[in-house]
Amino acid sequence: MTTLAIRSLKQKRTQLGQEAQAIMEEATKASRSMTAEENEKFDRIMGERDAIDETIERAERLVDDTRDDIDDLPEDQRGTGDAQLKAFRTYLLNGRAALSEQQVRALNMGSDPEGGFLMAPQQFVQQLLKNMDDMVAIRRLATVQQLTSAESLGVPTLDTDLNDADWTSEVATGSQDDALRFGKRELRPNPLAKRVKVSRTLLRRAALDPESIVRARMEYKFAVSEEKAFMTGDGNKKPLGLFTASNDGIPTSRDVATGSATGITADGLIDAKYTLKSQYWSRARWLFHRDAIRIVRKLKDANDQYVWQAGLAADRPDVILEVPYEVNEFVPNTFTNGNYVGMIGDFSYYWIADSLAMDIQRLVELYAETNQVGFIGRLETDGMPTLAEPFVRLKAAVS
Secondary structure (H helix, E strand, C coil): CCHHHHHHHHHHHHHHHHHHHHHHHHHHHCCCCCCHHHHHHHHHHHHHHHHHHHHHHHHHHHHHHCCCCHHHCCHHHHHHHHHHHHHHHHHHHHCHHHCCHHHHHHHCCCCCCCCCEEECCHHHHHHHHHHHHHHCHHHHHCEEEEECCCCCEEEEEEEECCCCCCCCCCCCCCCCCCCCEEEEEEECCEEEEEEEEEEHHHHHHCCCCHHHHHHHHHHHHHHHHHHHHHHHCECCCCCECCCCECCCCECHHHEEECCECCCCCHHHHHHHHHHCCHHHHHHCEEEECHHHHHHHCCCECCCCCECEECCCCCCCCCEECCEEEEECCCCCCCCCCCCEEEEEECHHHEEEEEEEEEEEEEECCCCHHHCEEEEEEEEEEEEEECCCCCEEEEECECC
16 A cells, blocks of 8 residues: 555545544534434444554555665674575575575574574564564553563662652751662563464465565464563563553552443543643553443543544544543453553553564474464563553542
8 A cells, every 4th residue: 555545544534533523512512412323423433433543554564564674784784684584584485404504503593403493583583573563552652672682671660769858058958868769670581482374385486575474474473462461461471461450560559440330431531640640641642442442432521521532633643631542452341340441651661671582493294284384483572560650540440
């Protein structure tokens, strides 16, 4: 899809937003809720608009994927990287037996006594991670650190802050304060493995390079598993999720009631926003499942104004109480008393640590009957909130 076509889709998206906004404003001017007919029309328009949003996102990602990322590598890595990529391509197409001894050394990962796996080139891993950033919300918003040699990443935290400064005289220094305490939270990349199957015919005849085909098949599989963990992981040999109450991440003291035991209220959203300090608002995002957005789009505040507002320009996102939002399929969406149903926060305070060491194992005989080749990819990653204050979770409950 061309840039012109993407621009046309954005204009259509804006037009639909204006139509939805007009329906809401008509009901507001009449000091009433939307009728059943208006609700049906509103939902239909927003469904079409959501579908266009998904198309735009996929199209923009496809445009990005066609760019050459090798130019972004440091000068001292380009020659070696090209040689590694050529060897890796040969391995994907024809297996280890087709590699020269020099190529095996270029792709060897420490010890490989059975010859079952080889190390993927760095540019392959970087492109895989980049595409995963585009595909899922948290990776795109989080702070991502890439580890090349260290086994873990220590994140310094301020566990106890100093008291406020004292008003004093010119020659005095104020009272002594020994409350300052620093801590450290450790991110240790944990292994994650995924298997994909690719047609032998596709590998031989496709216009795309074989590494592009394998990478594309792995992107979604890795991204889904990671995103689930970034949302609800328990931190035990996997990331610590945003919706997991923990003193090592976001404690229950950062929870705010939605105002309803079975849904969300406008007052609950207002309470959540203003629980978050104003210095975080400029980078804040709401995070909801689409089922929650369906509820929020029809909520009004005490002044009979809708809390959801459509972005009426191509480069303006939709907002809830002036804050943009992200829709994610892995946000909890069971609207029962005591369950988490969304949050607001500055997600740059969610840190992800990736290891650039990734190995690929090629399975030849296992899928021979179906004329396929299997590939098992293994990478390592970890993630956790590094500070609780920038996050506020919404819990289905009455205030």
